[in-house]
Amino acid sequence: MATHTDPQKYHGMKYRIYFAGLFLDAVLLAVLLFGGLSLALRDYAAGMIGHPWGAGALYILLLAALFSVVHFPLRVFLGYYWEHLFGLSKQSFPQWLTDELKKGVLSLGLSLVLAAVMYSLLASAAQTWWIYTGLFWFALSFVLAKLTPTVIVPLFYKYKDIEDSDLRARIKKLFADARVKLGDVYAIDFSRKTVKANAFICGLGGSRRVVLSDTLIDNYSGPEIATVVAHELGHHCHRDILKMMAINSVLTFSGLYIIDRILTRAVPYFGLNGIADIAGLPLLLLVFSVYSLFLTPLLNAVSCRMETAADRYSLERTGDPQAFISVMEKLGRQNLAEFRPNKWIEWFFYDHPPLAKRIAFAREYRPEGMKK
Numbered sequence: 001m002a003t004h005t006d007p008q009k010y011h012g013m014k015y016r017i018y019f020a021g022l023f024l025d026a027v028l029l030a031v032l033l034f035g036g037l038s039l040a041l042r043d044y045a046a047g048m049i050g051h052p053w054g055a056g057a058l059y060i061l062l063l064a065a066l067f068s069v070v071h072f073p074l075r076v077f078l079g080y081y082w083e084h085l086f087g088l089s090k091q092s093f094p095q096w097l098t099d100e101l102k103k104g105v106l107s108l109g110l111s112l113v114l115a116a117v118m119y120s121l122l123a124s125a126a127q128t129w130w131i132y133t134g135l136f137w138f139a140l141s142f143v144l145a146k147l148t149p150t151v152i153v154p155l156f157y158k159y160k161d162i163e164d165s166d167l168r169a170r171i172k173k174l175f176a177d178a179r180v181k182l183g184d185v186y187a188i189d190f191s192r193k194t195v196k197a198n199a200f201i202c203g204l205g206g207s208r209r210v211v212l213s214d215t216l217i218d219n220y221s222g223p224e225i226a227t228v229v230a231h232e233l234g235h236h237c238h239r240d241i242l243k244m245m246a247i248n249s250v251l252t253f254s255g256l257y258i259i260d261r262i263l264t265r266a267v268p269y270f271g272l273n274g275i276a277d278i279a280g281l282p283l284l285l286l287v288f289s290v291y292s293l294f295l296t297p298l299l300n301a302v303s304c305r306m307e308t309a310a311d312r313y314s315l316e317r318t319g320d321p322q323a324f325i326s327v328m329e330k331l332g333r334q335n336l337a338e339f340r341p342n343k344w345i346e347w348f349f350y351d352h353p354p355l356a357k358r359i360a361f362a363r364e365y366r367p368e369g370m371k372k
Contacts, residue, residue: 032282042279122276130256149203157188223323234313303351
């Protein structure tokens with residue numbers, strides 16, 4: 001298979017598939033609602049399992065299976081074929097499929113837990129269910145953040161020790177100087193699956209750890225890696241994770257309230273047995289999907305401001321703009337990123353400033369008190 005290297009072509013298809021997926025979801029949800037299929041699915045589940053909670057779980061499983069079947073060709077094309085066509089993936093099809101199954105099981109498990117809590121509240125606290133559901137989602141986000149480094153990441157990657165003691169010491173010093181707790185620094189075996197490179201900080205408090213892909217360690221210098229880690233450290237020092245969780249929680253509460261208003265009025269129209277009828281789930285998903293779609297540019301704008309502040313933090317901590325510029329350019333080429341995306345694409349898809357803007361920012365950066 002010939003390898004393609006055009007970032008515009010690579011990302012252009014991803015954008016088209018994204019909107020195709022949204023269209024498919026909207027059509028499916030509309031058919032379920034307006035075609036009476038959701039009521040039929042609910043009745044079928046109730047006929048199979050007499051207990052209401054069991055019937056609700058079966059309904060969700062059947063709904064998830066339907067969406068998985070419809071989306072599977074798109075996922076294969078984009079996640080497997082397209083990544084191989086551009087030389088970015090190293091996975092065989094069985095390896096890729098195994099990862100997809102793991103993601104699906106995790107997503108389904110979380111969905112079942114959230115649905116069980118939400119529909120329990122819909123049945124027992126019809127006036128305030130949306131408040132308690134929002135609080136539960138906020139608490140669940142904390143739990144997931146805590147479990148990510150020790151439970152979720154190991155499902156997909158193996159941790160490895162970092163043999164470069166100088167690199168480890170450099171990273172630990174960044175955290176010590178910033179007075180931020182750090183559990184340890186690890187590498188993960190990205191190279192087993194992809195040629196892309198990445199680094200991130202996950203976990204909270206004592207579980208916090210720096211995670212570097214082996215593709216980053218093998219191809220970048222110590223100063224370059226330090227600028228990437230310092231950027232991630234900037235997010236923690238600025239409490240960006242908590243800020244985004246708070247913002248998302250407020251928006252989640254607002255979205256759930258809107259759903260409550262619409263769901264209450266839609267009960268007779270769709271033949272539902274009250275707002276706690278599981279057959280109303282497609283309506284809930286449709287409303288929340290539209291709500292999230294309209295909020296995406298706003299959340300991207302907030303995120304980009306945080307990313308620029310984290311870039312500034314990295315430059316201040318490392319005092320090495322050249323290393324920052326170098327790593328951005330190299331990561332862009334390695335990950336096949338668009339340096340200058342279309343303005344509309346940037347507005348809707350980018351939660352980080354495009355690389356060209358980040359590089360320009362570093363070139364213009366001067367330490368505080370120094371004239372340009």
